[in-house]
Amino acid sequence: MALASKPATLPRTSNFGWLRRVAWLERIGLLGVLLITLIAVFGPLALPFDPMLRVAEAYQPPGIAHWFGTDEIGRDLFSRVVLGVRYTWLPGLAIIAIALVIGTTVGVFAGMVGGWVDALLQRVVELFLVLPSTLIALAVVAALGPGLLNTMIAITIFWWPWYARMARDEVRRIRSRPHVEAARIAGVKGPRLMFRYLLPGAVPALLVAATLDVANIILTLSVISFLGLGLPAPAPELGAMTSRSVDSLTAYWWLPIIPALMIFAMSVLANLAGDGIRSALRGA
Amino acid sequence: MTLPPTSTEPEAPVLSIRGLHVRLSRDGDASTVLDGIDFDLARGEVVALVGESGSGKSTIGLTLQGLLPAEAQPEISGSVRLAGREIVGAKPHALREIRRSLVRAVPQDPMGALNPTMSIGAQLRESGLSADEVLDWLTRTGLPDPRRIASDLPHRLSGGQRQRVLIAMSMAARPRVLIADEPTTALDVTVQAQILTLLKDLAREHNTAILFITHDLAVAAELADRVMVLYGGRVAEVGDTRALITAPAHPYSAGLLSARFDLDSSRDRQLVTLSAEHLRDRPVGAHCNYVTRCPLAEADCSERRPDLVRVHHGRQVACFHADRVPGLLARVREAPGWPAPVSSDANALELYRITKSFGPGRTLLRPARQTQVLAGIDLRIRQGECVALVGESGSGKSTLLRIAAGLLDPDHGDVSWLGGVPPQVVFQDAVASLTPWLTVGEQIRDRLRPLGLSRREQDFRVAGALKLVGVDPALAGALPSELSGGQCQRVTVARAVVVPPKLLLCDEPISAMDVSLAAQTLNLLGGLRRSMGMAMLFVTHDLAAARLIADRIAVLEKGHLVEIGEPDQVISAPQAPYTKKLVGAVPRLAG
Numbered sequence: 001m002a003l004a005s006k007p008a009t010l011p012r013t014s015n016f017g018w019l020r021r022v023a024w025l026e027r028i029g030l031l032g033v034l035l036i037t038l039i040a041v042f043g044p045l046a047l048p049f050d051p052m053l054r055v056a057e058a059y060q061p062p063g064i065a066h067w068f069g070t071d072e073i074g075r076d077l078f079s080r081v082v083l084g085v086r087y088t089w090l091p092g093l094a095i096i097a098i099a100l101v102i103g104t105t106v107g108v109f110a111g112m113v114g115g116w117v118d119a120l121l122q123r124v125v126e127l128f129l130v131l132p133s134t135l136i137a138l139a140v141v142a143a144l145g146p147g148l149l150n151t152m153i154a155i156t157i158f159w160w161p162w163y164a165r166m167a168r169d170e171v172r173r174i175r176s177r178p179h180v181e182a183a184r185i186a187g188v189k190g191p192r193l194m195f196r197y198l199l200p201g202a203v204p205a206l207l208v209a210a211t212l213d214v215a216n217i218i219l220t221l222s223v224i225s226f227l228g229l230g231l232p233a234p235a236p237e238l239g240a241m242t243s244r245s246v247d248s249l250t251a252y253w254w255l256p257i258i259p260a261l262m263i264f265a266m267s268v269l270a271n272l273a274g275d276g277i278r279s280a281l282r283g284a
Numbered sequence: 285m286t287l288p289p290t291s292t293e294p295e296a297p298v299l300s301i302r303g304l305h306v307r308l309s310r311d312g313d314a315s316t317v318l319d320g321i322d323f324d325l326a327r328g329e330v331v332a333l334v335g336e337s338g339s340g341k342s343t344i345g346l347t348l349q350g351l352l353p354a355e356a357q358p359e360i361s362g363s364v365r366l367a368g369r370e371i372v373g374a375k376p377h378a379l380r381e382i383r384r385s386l387v388r389a390v391p392q393d394p395m396g397a398l399n400p401t402m403s404i405g406a407q408l409r410e411s412g413l414s415a416d417e418v419l420d421w422l423t424r425t426g427l428p429d430p431r432r433i434a435s436d437l438p439h440r441l442s443g444g445q446r447q448r449v450l451i452a453m454s455m456a457a458r459p460r461v462l463i464a465d466e467p468t469t470a471l472d473v474t475v476q477a478q479i480l481t482l483l484k485d486l487a488r489e490h491n492t493a494i495l496f497i498t499h500d501l502a503v504a505a506e507l508a509d510r511v512m513v514l515y516g517g518r519v520a521e522v523g524d525t526r527a528l529i530t531a532p533a534h535p536y537s538a539g540l541l542s543a544r545f546d547l548d549s550s551r552d553r554q555l556v557t558l559s560a561e562h563l564r565d566r567p568v569g570a571h572c573n574y575v576t577r578c579p580l581a582e583a584d585c586s587e588r589r590p591d592l593v594r595v596h597h598g599r600q601v602a603c604f605h606a607d608r609v610p611g612l613l614a615r616v617r618e619a620p621g622w623p624a625p626v627s628s629d630a631n632a633l634e635l636y637r638i639t640k641s642f643g644p645g646r647t648l649l650r651p652a653r654q655t656q657v658l659a660g661i662d663l664r665i666r667q668g669e670c671v672a673l674v675g676e677s678g679s680g681k682s683t684l685l686r687i688a689a690g691l692l693d694p695d696h697g698d699v700s701w702l703g704g705v706p707p708q709v710v711f712q713d714a715v716a717s718l719t720p721w722l723t724v725g726e727q728i729r730d731r732l733r734p735l736g737l738s739r740r741e742q743d744f745r746v747a748g749a750l751k752l753v754g755v756d757p758a759l760a761g762a763l764p765s766e767l768s769g770g771q772c773q774r775v776t777v778a779r780a781v782v783v784p785p786k787l788l789l790c791d792e793p794i795s796a797m798d799v800s801l802a803a804q805t806l807n808l809l810g811g812l813r814r815s816m817g818m819a820m821l822f823v824t825h826d827l828a829a830a831r832l833i834a835d836r837i838a839v840l841e842k843g844h845l846v847e848i849g850e851p852d853q854v855i856s857a858p859q860a861p862y863t864k865k866l867v868g869a870v871p872r873l874a875g
Contacts (some may be wrong), residue, residue, distance in 0.1 A: 181691065182717040186731045186779055197389050200721045 022279045036266055039082060040089040047075035051083045053235055059252050069254045071245070077254065080236040081262055087237045089266060091152050092217040098156050102122050103163025104199070104206060110164070111171025112194050118168070123170075125161040133158035134220060141229045148231050151224050154226020155217065166209055170202035204278075211274030215267035222263055238263050296368075298460045299325035299348070304362035304372075306343055306517075308352065314359070317343045319517040319573070321362075322592065327463065328491040330484065332525070333503030334540070335514035336798040337769075341497045344514075345463040347371070348387055348495070350379035367460050381798035384592060385875050389463040390391040390483075392483030393470055394446035398438040404449055413456055421452040425482060440453040443677075444475035448482065455486050456655035462487065472676040480507050501540055501799050502871040505529055512596075513537045516573040519592055523599035524529050531610065533601040535578050543800040546828045546872050547855055553621045554807045555832065558800035574605070579612060580605045584763050625814040627643040627668025630702055632787045632819030633688060635663040640683055657683050658694070659843040667702065667786065670813055671852075672830030674866065675840035681823045684840070689820060702819075707782035707787035710809075711797060714773035718764040723761030724775045727752075731782050749782035750775070753808060770801045774808065780810055787819045794829055806833055827870050831855055839863045843846075 049055045054074040064068040068077035110121040140154035184196050222239025224230045231237045238259040245255035287776040306318040318340045333341040363782035364371040367386050371420045392395045408418040422430035425448040444517040468476040504511050513529050515518045520533040539558040570589040575581045590602045638661040657680040665671050675681045686692040690706050711717040728746045747757035752773040794802040813820045824830050830837050831851040839847040846860040858864045
């Protein structure tokens with residue numbers, strides 16, 4: 001019998017092949033997301049001023065002493081924005097992570113088991129999907145009382161069904177593929193089939209969707225804060241900062257514009273990073 | 285529509301390629317796909333480009349059309365002159381003009397080349413034909429009832445009919461060169477022969493040159509005036525078809541020829557396979573690129589690159605040792621025999637009156653619209669026996685295999701396995717039947733899990749199975765994407781036999797393979813089933829492969845078993861008219 005084997009060394013071409021598939025704009029997105037996360041985690045440790053206290057004259061425009069100017073009671077806007085990034089970005093990531101874990105578990109289980117379990121879970125998911133999520137989230141926050149934790153709970157409740165539906169559909173798709181059929185014939189079943197053969201196939205699509213959702217989450221968080229139901233007053237949250245100062249747009253433009261620009265930048269960078277992850281995973 | 289005649293001297297070749305080099309990149313790694321091709325195509329000549337996948341034969345076709353994928357960042361040098369016009373470096377609008385009137389292509393997948401939302405007639409009229417011309421061309425390609433075909437959408441046509449439509453579409457532009465890239469591989473054997481005849485007749489009638497790209501020398505032999513054998517982006521050998529097939533002068537052509545099997549190959553011994561890649565390093569610097577596989581290789585092959593030289597009339601060969609190739613042909617005839625078979629009288633598989641229908645069932649508002657795919661199939665396979673199930677696409681052979689595997693429930697009838705143990709299956713697309721994110725070792729090991737072995741015993745069994753199918757056990761840690769297609773097929777076989785099954789079902793395991801790979805797979809499966817005493821159901825559309833692998837051939841036509849018997853009996857004296865048609869359609873070298 002003739003042997004047609006390659007030499008035993010594996011033909012690994014390059015570990016950075018994925019980077020070549022990512023466009024430069026998407027690389028900026030990935031880099032920006034990394035930078036924002038670093039700022040959110042470490043930025044508040046090295047603030048030039050205390051963001052909660054009056055440190056200068058009120059309504060100073062951006063300048064050397066106060067880079068982003070000062071607000072209506074003389075607090076340093078730069079320090080407040082850096083802290084605001086933490087209060088907006090990290091809850092956004094936390095919501096995504098929790099919704100992803102709940103949604104994926106439910107969805108993969110439903111997709112694998114099928115039958116009435118699947119049907120029941122699908123109806124529950126649809127129930128959540130047909131409700132106007134932002135309005136209901138507002139109602140939940142109003143009922144639980146304002147605050148960051150309650151806002152996060154409210155948004156998570158309305159976010160996981162999207163991932164559940166997506167994970168379920170992905171698993172249904174992968175389930176009928178030849179390699180899963182072949183694995184079943186080889187006798188693979190139960191948790192091993194779920195976690196080793198089905199779940200990894202659903203991860204890329206979910207990961208991309210989740211990255212693209214970061215921007216939506218930030219905007220929803222900001223909307224809730226904008227309406228005054230997020231973090232309570234003295235704490236800086238970018239949405240709340242924009243809303244409270246939007247009246248003074250003509251006189252003191254930096255107060256609403258700079259936090260709004262930060263929200264904008266985070267949303268755009270997160271979207272670009274999502275596209276980047278999709279490009280990187282495409283060839284894998 | 286036609287260009288003013290630029291070079292109409294009868295001797296001037298319609299296509300002239302000089303020193304063509306093409307580099308393509310994938311994920312930023314550039315590699316040389318064509319490495320100095322020189323070639324002339326005369327008016328009205330049919331030339332077959334033969335080589336295995338990766339030889340660069342399709343790249344030549346794409347280069348001629350200026351259609352190399354932009355994302356591969358093609359670097360082209362050399363010269364390609366088509367009817368006197370240079371293609372290398374031509375502007376996009378010039379290439380469009382050339383594609384419209386000088387060179388046309390018939391693709392491998394006819395459905396992908398047709399617009400699914402537009403009637404056949406409308407698509408033909410889009411290329412500038414009048415309604416009458418459309419009917420005329422459809423008639424010329426031998427389509428029945430051209431009026432109905434013209435008003436149909438592509439999905440209503442069979443694969444062979446679609447390919448005829450595409451040939452009509454290409455030939456109606458009266459191109460100088462027609463590129464046919466494996467135009468028959470997606471079609472049934474009986475249709476293949478008709479399409480080849482049609483291409484040949486049209487080319488003769490309109491004096492169109494055809495560049496016919498194929499991996500099968502027998503298909504080339506039926507059609508082509510000349511054959512060009514490609515290996516690794518270089519021309520190994522060019523010559524008149526008949527002369528080249530009877531006396532190849534390059535060791536690679538000789539290998540391709542001896543690895544070919546047809547209805548006349550010996551069933552008593554294993555098939556001759558092309559010498560595999562030796563585990564020796566590819567030399568740096570100039571060398572013959574076949575040196576790593578060549579049985580005749582000597583020191584000079586690693587030091588200089590052999591040029592394409594004329595050996596005698598019309599024959600050019602790139603080999604230093606062409607004079608020793610005839611000896612090679614004589615030597616490879618001595619292939620090893622089969623291991624002694626193990627068999628018993630117990631039935632490994634029993635199918636009893638299996639019926640199956642597909643389609644929407646009856647509802648309150650309308651009756652059922654079901655098509656019967658299997659109509660009462662009875663089949664028994666003894667332990668150690670191999671039955672080949674032969675039939676065209678749509679005959680129900682894959683459905684029967686899925687029912688036998690327990691993947692699909694029959695509407696009526698019984699399936700029983702020896703000892704009630706479900707069989708193992710080897711699928712057609714080996715790469716798709718391996719999970720891309722798990723190492724091949726892990727996937728083979730999954731079959732050992734229920735046995736409760738220790739980790740070391742499992743590793744030992746996995747390595748043993750890989751060794752058995754001829755894959756280096758060190759590759760157990762590799763992902764499927766790091767293996768070649770042939771290695772993936774061997775891995776799926778290893779997974780099936782790591783716990784020896786009583787019954788192995790194979791669903792068209794060789795239909796997507798090159799000749800030499802197919803021969804190796806047939807040897808592997810034939811050897812394993814004999815030494816392990818496995819029963820085997822081998823589903824194929826290839827009668828030659830069925831004859832070689834099986835103890836009995838069962839012919840399936842439209843859900844009925846029309847004939848079953850000893851291979852040589854079925855083939856030399858076919859009873860059913862359908863079997864006669866299948867036998868007649870198998871391409872042979874000596875024709």
